[in-house]
Amino acid sequence: MANEEIARIFYEIADLLDLEGVRFKPEAYRRAARTLEQLPSEVRTLKDPQAIRALPGIGEALSLKIEEYRETGKVPYLDRLREKWPPGLLEIMRLEGVGPKTTRRFHQELGIADLAGLKAALEAGQLDHLAGFKARKVELLRRALSQAGTVGLPSGGGRRIPLPEAQRMADELMAAFRASGVPVDRLVYAGSLRRRREDVGDLDLLATTRGDPRSVMEAFLHLPPVREVRLSGETKTTVVLDGGLQVDLRVVAPEAFGAAWQYFTGSKDHNIRLRTLAQQKGWKINEYGLSRGEERTAAPTEEAVYAAVGFPWIPPEIRENQGEFEAALEGASPGRSSLGTSGGSSTSMPPPPSGRGTSTPGSGRPGARSSGTWGSSSGPRTWPRARSGWRGSAGACRGWWEGSGSSSRWRPPSAAQRRGRGRSGPGPTCGSPGREGPGGPCPRPLARGSAGPGPICSSTPRMDPSRRRV
DNA sequence: TAGACCACGCATGGTG
DNA sequence: CACCATGCGTG
DNA sequence: GTCTA
Numbered sequence: 001m002a003n004e005e006i007a008r009i010f011y012e013i014a015d016l017l018d019l020e021g022v023r024f025k026p027e028a029y030r031r032a033a034r035t036l037e038q039l040p041s042e043v044r045t046l047k048d049p050q051a052i053r054a055l056p057g058i059g060e061a062l063s064l065k066i067e068e069y070r071e072t073g074k075v076p077y078l079d080r081l082r083e084k085w086p087p088g089l090l091e092i093m094r095l096e097g098v099g100p101k102t103t104r105r106f107h108q109e110l111g112i113a114d115l116a117g118l119k120a121a122l123e124a125g126q127l128d129h130l131a132g133f134k135a136r137k138v139e140l141l142r143r144a145l146s147q148a149g150t151v152g153l154p155s156g157g158g159r160r161i162p163l164p165e166a167q168r169m170a171d172e173l174m175a176a177f178r179a180s181g182v183p184v185d186r187l188v189y190a191g192s193l194r195r196r197r198e199d200v201g202d203l204d205l206l207a208t209t210r211g212d213p214r215s216v217m218e219a220f221l222h223l224p225p226v227r228e229v230r231l232s233g234e235t236k237t238t239v240v241l242d243g244g245l246q247v248d249l250r251v252v253a254p255e256a257f258g259a260a261w262q263y264f265t266g267s268k269d270h271n272i273r274l275r276t277l278a279q280q281k282g283w284k285i286n287e288y289g290l291s292r293g294e295e296r297t298a299a300p301t302e303e304a305v306y307a308a309v310g311f312p313w314i315p316p317e318i319r320e321n322q323g324e325f326e327a328a329l330e331g332a333s334p335g336r337s338s339l340g341t342s343g344g345s346s347t348s349m350p351p352p353p354s355g356r357g358t359s360t361p362g363s364g365r366p367g368a369r370s371s372g373t374w375g376s377s378s379g380p381r382t383w384p385r386a387r388s389g390w391r392g393s394a395g396a397c398r399g400w401w402e403g404s405g406s407s408s409r410w411r412p413p414s415a416a417q418r419r420g421r422g423r424s425g426p427g428p429t430c431g432s433p434g435r436e437g438p439g440g441p442c443p444r445p446l447a448r449g450s451a452g453p454g455p456i457c458s459s460t461p462r463m464d465p466s467r468r469r470v
Numbered sequence: 471t472a473g474a475c476c477a478c479g480c481a482t483g484g485t486g
Numbered sequence: 487c488a489c490c491a492t493g494c495g496t497g
Numbered sequence: 498g499t500c501t502a
Contacts, residue, residue: 017498024475028498059499097481099494132483132492140481191497204497236479236496248496250479263477266497275476286477287497 003044006066007033009075015090016081018100031057034269038320056269056321088114095144096230105130119145160199161245167193169245170203173225182219183211185254190264195316202246206257206264213251220249256288259299262306263287269321270314277325278309285309 010033014026035057039046046052053063069075086107092115093103106112109130110121122142127133133141161169170189178187184207188194191204209216217237221229230238230246237249252260263271264287278285282292289298290308299305303313311328318324 014498022498025498027475031499057499061498097494101493134483136482202496231480231495233480238480238496250496262497264497268476268497271497272476279476284477288478 003036003039003046006069007036009069009078010036010062012090013075013078013081015093015100016078016085019085019089019093019104020081021100021104028057029062031269032062034267035322038322056323086113088117091115091148092118095141095148097140097144115145115148159244160201162199163193163196166200166203166245169241169243170205173203173223173241173247174205176223176225177205177207177220180219180223182207182209182216184209184216184251186257188261190261191248191266194265195267195319202248204264205247205249206260207249207251208254208257208260209251210254216251217249250287252288255298255300257299258301258304259285259289260287262299262302265316265319267320270319270324273321273325274306274309274311281309283308 010029014029014033017026017029032055035055039055049063049067052058052066053060058066065075065077089103089107092098092106092112093100106118106121110126112118112121118141121127122138122145127138127141170193174187174189178184186206186208188206189204190206191202192200193203207216213234217232217234220226220237221232221239225241225243226239226247227242228240230240232238235251238246239249240246250260250264262274263285275285278290284291285305285308289296290305291297297304297308299308306313311325312331314324314328318327
């Protein structure tokens, strides 16, 4: 019995609980599901209940359910939930841009129970009478629906690609991006690719610039392989490539590079843990740096982020909240050693051989190496020294600086800028059919090969069916 | 056993 | 028009 | 739901 199986069950329970509007539980189930998925493949099948109970995010109740499933092949709790909701609702909820709230409204207010019903209601114009649903949203829904039919759930969406392939695509994309001549200072990849997961669901790129991030976004949107623009703002843009791969780009000021890279690399659970730990020390961490009250500390390096919370730099490969924090403390405190023990793995420890050096600290730019020796598989690794007392420039690291040197001027991303976005900005998503967004036409309108009467920018694979995140 | 449960960006629609 | 809340999404 | 104070 594969852990994946249980993970899927937990994901489904989470979705159903979401439908019910339950708070916190859904995330708890997903957290547990992610933990199960990440167990080292050699241990795909766990035997000792106690060991399971010790895994992060899995407590009394969930370990019992696991045990239950193992012995009876069933999880009654899930069955009960399933009885309460038409199965079609889950399909609806997986539509792009449609979440639990919207799904429940469809069901409760319009009696919609599945995709077919939704489509019918859409064509009958029933959605127009739904509060909060105006032309724009209806159009987006129409798009999502048309895609669900074609590329839909089965294999089209949610496909994860093997690391090597993802690496190639990232390299190519970054090269093309650079070649476009944008004024990006640093350009690196993050996410599960940087964590060297076996396969990745999307690409995460991070760039820094001292100039106007909008011009960076603009250039990105027009890269050749970009098929569709899902959303695009001043600091964050999401596109879909021709192959169906989603790529997220974030742009921050150089001063925030470390914080942003850390955040964007994840994993989610690692980030939450780190931020929670920071919280306990009175710090707040976000992708722009650290803050404590009015006090603000930028974070040009990842080290600075970890150091603020009292940790050495942690290699991306083990950032899964699977014991790396505990291990880091042991390694850092004189006297003890041995990682292992805690809960799961911490196995995949030794980073890839420095061979293609790109991966770890440098990610494509070895010069960015922010740490000492973490290579050579042998011996107790030397955790990079945590530099404490590091202080960055004051002021939030959001927005960007105009000009440079002492004359540089801080420009927060304000409403004024959004207004000014007028003709030159990226503009919202892809304009609705008939019109173009303020930012001009979508790159590659009418994607080639997009089956069906696709609205602009159509044909996009969907997320993983189980809504699992990278 | 009570209480907390990360932190944020973008798009949309509603309000004044 | 500016502003805010909401929903969905990212790690 | 889990976890911690």
